[in-house]
Amino acid sequence: MNHRNIILIPRRPIVSLSILIITIMTIIGFIRHAASSNRPISVEPVSGEIAIVIDDFGIDNPGTKQMLELNIPITAAIMPNLLYSKKETELIHDLGYEIIIHMPIEAKNGRREWLGPGALTTNLSPxxxxxxxxxxxxxxxxxxxxxxxxxxxxxxxxxxxxxIVAMAKEHRLVVLDSKTTESTILAREAKNAGLAAGTRDIFLDNSADLNSIKKQIKLLISKAKISGKAIGIGHVGPQGPNTARAIKEMLPEIKAQGIKIVPLTKLLKSQT
Incomplete structure (x- = not known):
C-alpha cells in the first residue's frame, strides 16, 4: 500500500487572517479606551476670577448691542427711572445676564443732569x-x-x-461700591450688616481710547492674579463700543492668563 503525505491547506486563508487582525485591533482598542478612561481629565488652571460690571444701561446707549453680544457673564448695571429702564431690564434678563440696580446718588461735583431722575440726595428724609x-x-x-x-x-x-443697606438686606441684594470717593462707607456698612459686598478695583474706560481700555483690562488681570479676585467697571455710552471691542479682543489674553470671568454675585458671595 502506498502512503501519501497529506498537507491540509485552509480554503480561505485571506478571510481567516482578516478575522485575526480585526480581533487583535478590537482588543487593542479596548485596552486603550480603558487606559484613557482612568486618565485624569485635563483642566486649565484658574489663577484668578474677575467680574466685569457694565454701568449705565437704561438709556439705549451706544455700545449696548455690542456688550450684549459678548457672550460672557457680564453683570449689567441698569439705571432706574429712565426711558429704557424697564425695556432693557426685560431684554437683558431674557438674554440670561445678571442684573443689578445702578442707583443714582448725589455727587460732590458734576452736572445735575448726569445724575438722572429719582436720585438719592443727602437732603432727603429716611x-x-x-x-x-x-x-x-x-x-x-x-x-x-x-x-x-x-x-x-x-x-x-x-x-x-x-x-441702601436696609433695602439691600430686605431684598437679599449684593452691594457693589463703585468707589467714586476714597471716603466711601458703602461697602463697609454693607459688610457690617452681613451682606455680600465689595468695592470696584479698576475703572476700565475713564478714557474711550481702545488701547487705554486694554491697558486697564491688563491691570484688572494683574489684580486678579495677585488677590485672586478683582472687579472691573466699564460703561455703555460714548465709550461703550470701544469698551466692548477691547473686552472682546482681550478675551484670549484673559483666558491665557488663567483668569475666569464670573458674575458679580458669584465673586462677592465667595468672599463671605
Missing amino acids: QELRTRLEESYKQISYAVGISNHMGSKGTENLQVVSA
Missing part, C-alpha cells in the same frame, strides 16, 4: 430715601444687587448709606 429705593427695585425687578451711579457725596453719608 422715608423718602426708602421710597425712591423701593420704586427703583420695582422697575428693575430681576435685580440681584445694587451699585452707586456717581455718589461721591452720598456714599460718604451715613443716612443715605443706611437706607
